[in-house]
Amino acid sequence: MSALTPDLLRELVAEARLAPSVHNIQPTRWRLLDGERLALVDDTSVRAPVADPSGHDVLVSHGAALEGMSLALNRRGLAITAMTTIEQPLSPQSAALCSFAIRQGVAPDPLAGLVTRRMSWRGKFVASPEDGASLVQLAVARDDLVCIGDRPAIADIAGWADQAEYSFVRGDDYRAELLEWMRLSPGHPHYLHDGLNRDALAMNAVEATAARYVLGSLFKPLDRLGLAAALLADSAKTASAAAIVLFCRPVGEDPLTTGRHFYRSWLEIDRAGFAACPISALSDHPDFNDRLRKLARIGGELRLVNVFRVGRSAKPVKPRHFRLPVEQLIV
Ligand SMILES: Cc1cc2nc3c(=O)[nH]c(=O)nc-3n(C[C@H](O)[C@H](O)[C@H](O)COP(=O)(O)O)c2cc1C
Structure with missing residues (x-):
C-alpha cells in the first residue's frame, strides 16, 4: 500500500479531471478517507436530468473519471487496489460511490500518455x-x-x-x-x-x-x-x-x-x-x-x-x- 499525500492527490486529480463527462458537467469529486484510501464522490447537485433522465451518463462519466485516476496513478508506477463499491451519503449533495487503496509496482499503460491529447473533436x-x-x-x-x-x-x-x-x-x-x-x-x-x-x-x-x-x-x-x-x-x-x-x-x-x-x-x-x-x-x-x-x-x-x-x-x-x-x- 502507498500513502497519498495532499500534493500527490492534487497532481492525480489534475490529470483524472481530463476524462470526458456528459455535457462536461464533471460530477466527480475525490475525498481522502485516511492516508491510504481514496473515495470517488458523486456531487449529486451536478446533473443533466433531461438529456440523461436515468442518470446512466453521469455514472459513465464517473467511470471515465475513475479510469482517469487509474491512468494518472499508472504514470507514477501506482495502481488502484482493494476497490470496494459503496453508496454512502456524505452530505445532502454528495455520496461516495467507491473507494480504493493505492499499490506500487505496475506495468506502464500505453494509453496513459494519450490523456492530455484526447479531446472531443467537433469539426470536420x-x-x-x-x-x-x-x-x-x-x-x-x-x-x-x-x-x-x-x-x-x-x-x-x-x-x-x-x-x-x-x-x-x-x-x-x-x-x-x-x-x-x-x-x-x-x-x-x-x-x-x-x-x-x-x-x-x-x-x-x-x-x-x-x-x-x-x-x-x-x-x-x-x-x-x-x-x-x-x-x-x-x-x-x-x-x-x-x-x-x-x-x-x-x-x-x-x-x-x-x-x-x-x-x-x-x-x-x-x-x-x-x-x-x-x-x-x-x-x-x-x-x-x-x-x-x-x-x-x-x-x-x-x-x-x-x-x-x-x-x-x-x-x-x-x-x-x-x-x-x-x-x-x-x-
Ligand atoms: C457519456 C457521455 C456522452 C457524451 N455525449 C456527447 C454527445 O452526444 N455529443 C458531444 O458532442 N459530446 C458528447 N460527449 C463529450 C463531452 O461533451 C466531452 O467529453 C466534454 O465536453 C469534455 O470535453 P473533452 O472531451 O474535449 O475533454 C459525451 C461524453 C460522455 C462522457
Missing part, C-alpha cells in the same frame, strides 16, 4: 490513405468497438444522427438544459471551467450567436417554417468521418465499469491516429439504436452504449480542456 474530418490501417488497429485493439467504414452506411448514419438529435432538440426542456450548459460567449463566468463553450463546440462568434437564437427564442418560429432542422444539422461533419464506431458493452454491466471502458476506447481511438466525438442521440433514441444494432448485427447480449464519429481532424488541433479547478474537486 479529412480522409487519409492511413484510415484503413488505423481502423484495423482499432478493431484489433478492442472487441467492444464495431467500426463502420462503408461510405453509404456512414452517409445514412449521418442523416439518422440529425433526425435523432432533432427529435430531442424539439423538447423545450431539452433545449433549455442544453443552453444552460452552453457557454456561448467568452464572457460567461464558467467559460473556462465546465459545460460546452464556443471553442469546444468549434464555433466562431457568429455561429455561437446564431446557435443561441436557434436553440432559444427563434426555435419555435423556425421549427414551424421547417428551417430549424437544417440550421442545426451536423450531418456534413458526421458524413466526413472515416468511420462510425459503435461502443457496445455487456447488458447489465455496472455503469462505472462501462465508463472506464468508454474512456479507454476513446483513448484507443486517439492512439490509432484519429480524433472523435460521441453522438449520444443515436444510442439514446430507441429507433436509431435499433437500426444501428441491426446494421451492425449486434447480438442481444450487448448494449449499444454510445456511438462515435471518428476521423482525422481537418485542421491541426491543439487540445484544450476546460475543467473545474482542482481545489473544487477535492472535498
